[in-house]
Amino acid sequence: MELLNKITRVLSVSLVGLLAGTAIWLFYTIVYRWFFHPLAKYPGPFLAKFTNLYAAYHSWKGDIHKDMYQCHLKYGDRVRYAPNRVTINTANALNTIHAHGNNVKKFDGYKVLAANAPNTLTLTDKTLHARRRRVISQAFSEAGLRLFEPAIRSRIDRFYDVIRSHNSPGSKWTDPWDMAVQFNYLTFDTMTAVAFDADYDLTTSPKYRYIVTAIESANLRLGVISQALELTTLNLDRRLFLSSAIAAWTFGKFLYKLLRTRLEASNTGTKDIFSFLQQCRDPDTGEPLSDTELSTETATFVVAGSDTTATTLAATVYYLTGSPRCYKRACEEVRGVFGGGSEEIGLGPKLNGCVFLRACIDEALRLSPPGGSAPWREVDIGGARIDGEFFPQGCEVGVPVYAMHHHEGYWEEPFRYLPERWLRSAGDGDGAANAEKGKEKKRAYVPFNMGPRSCVGKPLAIAQMMLALAVLLRDFDVRREGQGEEWWEVEREGETREYELREHITSSRTGPVLRFKPRV
16 A cells, blocks of 8 residues: 555656646747747737647648738738748749749658658759759650640540530530539549550549549648648647548559559550650769659659649639630630631640730639648758848748739739730830839749749640630630620629639639530
8 A cells, every 4th residue: 555655656746747847848938939039020920929730720721821811911021920930922032932042941841742752842852853853854845745745635625525415405505514623533634644644534434533532632631730740740640630641541552553553564655754754864964763753753743733733724714704804805816716626726836826815824823823822941051031031040931822922012903813914015005114014023923833943844734724725715605604695795894703722732622613515
C-alpha cells in the first residue's frame, strides 16, 4: 500500500511538472509570437499571430484565397497570415519573390505533395529543379505540341460527339450538362492520353470516373496539412481526414498501375510525353531523366494539368454565357476564321489569330485563377529585401494570386469580366500611358506563376483550351439552363457573378449547367 502511495505521489508530481512545463512553453510561445517575433509588426488576423491552424482552417473551408483577399482589404498590402508568414499584395513583391536569382526557396509545405518522389512542382533544391526543368520543357515546345495534337483533338471530338448525341426529345437543344463535371472528364482523358498514350474514356464510360473524385477528395487533406505541417504529427491528419486519406490511397493505387503499365510497354511508334521525355537529355550535361523522375513528372502533369485546364474551361464558358456581348464577339471571331468547318481547327497561325478568344481565357484566369492563394516561399540564408521590407532567414512570404488579380491599383473594375482589357494596344489613346498600363498589368498577372518556377506545362494547357473552346463555339450555340433561346440577342448586358472556386490544392467547382444546339 505504501509503495502504491509513493508511485501515486511520483506520478502526481510528474503530471504537475508536465502541465507546468507545458503552460510555461505556451506562455513563452504566445508572448514571443505576439510581441518579439520578427514579423510581429505586421497586422493580420488575431489567431494567425499564434498558429498555422488559422490558414489550415480556411484551406479546409476552401476559401483561403478569398480570406487572403479580405485580409488585405482590412489590413493593407502586408498581412501576417501565420506566425511565420506574411502575404504581400504588390506587383513589386510578386516580381521580386519569383524572379531569377532571388534569395527564397519553396517552403516545406510542398513536401506533402511529393510523397517519396519530388517533382518540378515540389522540388525545393534550385539546382535539381533547374536540371529537371531543362529536360521537361522540351516536351512543351511547338514541335512537342504538334506531336500531341492528334491525341488532344480526338478526345475533344469524342467529347462533343457525346454532347451532340443527347438531344432533348422534340427539341433542337441537348439535355443540360454540368460543365464542371464534364470538363473534368475531358481533361483527364486528354492528359492521360498525352502523357501516357492511355484511353480511360471518362467521357462515355463511368468505369474510371471515381479517379477524378478521389483526386479532389485527397487534395482536401493535402491542402490543410500544407498550411499546417504540425497536423502530420502522429498521423493526426489521417485520423482527422480519414476519407481523404483513403482517397489518396485509391488514387495512388491507380497511378502505380498506370505507371507500371507504361514502363513495361514498348515505345515503338508511341507519341506521348512519357516516350518523348525518354529521348530527351539535359542540354547542359547530356543526362536523361531516371525512370522515377520520368514517372513522377508525367503523373504530375495529369493531376495539375487536367485540373487547371478543366477549371479554366468551365470558368470561361461561365463568363461567356453570362455576357451577350462577349459571347457574340467570340462566336463571330471563331466562325469567321474557321468558316469551312471545325475540321479546320488546329494549332497554328489561324487559331493564334483568334485573339479575342484568347483574351476570354486570360480574363477567366484573372477572375477565377485555379490556384488563388499565396504560393509560399521561404527566405534563404542572409535574408531578403522585398518591396522595401527586410525579411530574415526562415520567414515565409507569398503573394496571394486571387488578391493580386483583384487589386484595384492594377485593374480597372477588377470584378468585371472584360476580355477587352487584354486587347488594348499602345495605339489606343495615349500610347505611352497605355503601354505603361499594359506593362503593369502583366506584372500583376500570375495564373501560371512566373520566373523559374512558372508552370512548365502552360503551352499545353493553353493549346487544349483554345482547341476545345474553338470547336465548341464553331459547332454549337450555347445557353445556360434557364436562359431563353438566342439569349445573346434578347438579354441585356448585366453584372455576371464571379465563378466560385473552392481551393484545396486543386479547385473544386460546380457548373455552369449548359444546353447545346448543334449548328452542323
